[in-house]
Amino acid sequence: MSAPRRALLLVAGLLILAGAAAVVFRFAPGSRAAAPKAVAPPVPVSVAQVVARTVPVRLRAIGNVEPYATVAIKARIDGQIVAVHFKEGQEVRKGEVLFEIDKRPFEAQLAQAQATLGKDRALLDHANDQEKRYKELLAQTFISPGAYSQIRTNGETAAAQVRADEAAIESVRLQLAYCTIRAPINGYAGKIQIQEGNLVKANDTNPLVVINQVVPTNVSFSVPEQSLPAVRKYQASGELQVSAQVPNAGLPPVAGKLSFIDNTTDATTGTIKLKAEFPNAGKELWPGQFVDVVLTLTQQDNATVAPSSAIQNGPNGQYVFVVKPDRTVDLRPVKIARSEGDITVMGSGLNPGETVVTIGQLRLGPGSKVAIAETKVAE
Numbered sequence: 587m588s589a590p591r592r593a594l595l596l597v598a599g600l601l602i603l604a605g606a607a608a609v610v611f612r613f614a615p616g617s618r619a620a621a622p623k624a625v626a627p628p629v630p631v632s633v634a635q636v637v638a639r640t641v642p643v644r645l646r647a648i649g650n651v652e653p654y655a656t657v658a659i660k661a662r663i664d665g666q667i668v669a670v671h672f673k674e675g676q677e678v679r680k681g682e683v684l685f686e687i688d689k690r691p692f693e694a695q696l697a698q699a700q701a702t703l704g705k706d707r708a709l710l711d712h713a714n715d716q717e718k719r720y721k722e723l724l725a726q727t728f729i730s731p732g733a734y735s736q737i738r739t740n741g742e743t744a745a746a747q748v749r750a751d752e753a754a755i756e757s758v759r760l761q762l763a764y765c766t767i768r769a770p771i772n773g774y775a776g777k778i779q780i781q782e783g784n785l786v787k788a789n790d791t792n793p794l795v796v797i798n799q800v801v802p803t804n805v806s807f808s809v810p811e812q813s814l815p816a817v818r819k820y821q822a823s824g825e826l827q828v829s830a831q832v833p834n835a836g837l838p839p840v841a842g843k844l845s846f847i848d849n850t851t852d853a854t855t856g857t858i859k860l861k862a863e864f865p866n867a868g869k870e871l872w873p874g875q876f877v878d879v880v881l882t883l884t885q886q887d888n889a890t891v892a893p894s895s896a897i898q899n900g901p902n903g904q905y906v907f908v909v910k911p912d913r914t915v916d917l918r919p920v921k922i923a924r925s926e927g928d929i930t931v932m933g934s935g936l937n938p939g940e941t942v943v944t945i946g947q948l949r950l951g952p953g954s955k956v957a958i959a960e961t962k963v964a965e
Contacts, residue, residue, distance in 0.1 A: 649807030
């Protein structure tokens with residue numbers, strides 16, 4: 587091997603040894619200070635304070651608005667409709683004329699009945715005069731008792747015929763009254779089923795029109811049968827308030843009262859039907875609508891309340907993150923009594939005055955440090 591080549595190999599070896607020494611020195615114990623451990627930054631969260639306050643005990647359901655009363659208007663006589671005095675969908679008042687049926691046939695019957703009554707009254711007068719004369723003759727023994735009895739019977743028959751004529755006149759007058767059909771209740775008229783000019787029959791299958799009374803109105807709804815004892819208990823103590831609201835209508839709920847508990851439960855659904863009455867003066871509720879119903883049973887005093895958004899579900903049940911004074915969080919199991927919209931009534935696990943995380947739980951674990959961005963009170 588030539589001298590230049592040996593010199594090159596020697597230099598390369600020295601460089602390798604120098605690099606190895608530098609590596610050994612760099613990683614040798616005590617050669618330099620250990621790198622500091624990284625600290626996770628606080629997790630930004632929103633929190634709320636747990637409070638104690640009075641909370642209503644309520645049942646929620648989906649209800650259906652029903653008319654307070656429904657009347658199917660039908661004709662009580664045969665005839666032709668000659669006039670309709672309302673429009674479809676119009677509000678009508680009790681006693682208001684709705685339909686008129688041709689009166690002329692009944693007016694003719696009335697005239698005939700009155701003429702018959704006049705004739706029979708004349709016969710009755712004649713029979714009474716005869717009875718008086720024959721009574722005097724009987725007293726003078728000019729006639730036999732049998733002859734007088736026959737005359738008296740004729741008078742009684744004539745009197746009975748007059749009474750029958752008077753009853754016939756009243757019957758015709760009643761039929762004449764039926765020619766004018768009036769609204770039996772206050773309400774709103776539906777579709778007119780039989781128009782002016784058509785013939786109708788007494789008590790026909792199809793009604794002329796249906797009237798629904800909407801002031802006041804009813805809302806029917808069902809609750810689980812397990813709630814029946816509580817409903818009956820609190821109803822016995824006083825009137826139970828019910829509110830109803832049309833979903834997504836932007837209108838405030840209307841107030842009413844519980845008016846009916848069905849006498850049997852539905853075996854197929856395990857529910858029982860209730861009904862509430864609403865004044866409905868503003869006609870906020872309309873028959874057939876579906877509404878959100880809230881039945882208030884009682885008020886619970888000093889209930890421990892937390893925001894519903896603080897409640898989390900885990901494999902071992904429900905829990906919350908409680909913020910400790912050092913701004914770290916503790917994972918705490920809780921028991922839920924019931925939910926009331928945006929708030930939850932706690933059964934156990936929390937105390938009034940504690941602070942719970944409402945937003946940001948996904949990045950938290952037991953002992954995590956938090957930075958509070960917003961603080962609220964459970965309302």
